[in-house]
Amino acid sequence: MARILIVDDSPSQLVSMKRIVEKLGHEAITAEDGASGVEVAKAQRPDLILMDVVMPNLNGFQATRAISKDPETGHIPIILVTTKDQETDKVWGMRQGAKAYITKPFTDAQLTEAINGALGG
Structure with missing residues (x-):
């Protein structure tokens, strides 16, 4: 099971992506903007980040x-x-x-494929 950080300012998108992540058997953590996403990434060290x-x-x-660019979080794949x-873009x-x-x-299916690909699954 991976820990996946979802960063999105839309509550409906957060719920939608969280549902997919949890259906795949992973743990979902969330942040509601880029600044808090960076903070949560440093504090929680997720295995993957889904970023709006x-x-x-x-x-x-x-x-x-x-x-x-941060040595502490640079290894974390971001989608x-x-x-x-x-x-x-x-x-x-x-x-x-x-x-x-x-x-x-x-x-x-698109999000599942991207998550599995990023996690090497």
Whole structure:
């Protein structure tokens, strides 16, 4: 069982992703914006992070960069899960340290495949 941090400012998206994560048998922890996502990542050391991009305080690109550049959290794979569907957004997200990029709305199967791939399953 992995511990997966879900960072999203939308309560409905948090519930949706948490349901999928728990259905896969993993533990879900949550944060409601990029800044708290970075704090939770440092404190909890999750095995994987699902990160929204469009959020208040610190956006997902900034939070991903902060987590991936920090020696304490840089090993944690990050999947960006966002409504930003332009190729330039995807390229930029990957440059910030993301391992995968999923656009919303996503299917359970898409998120499951990304989680399993990031966890090496």
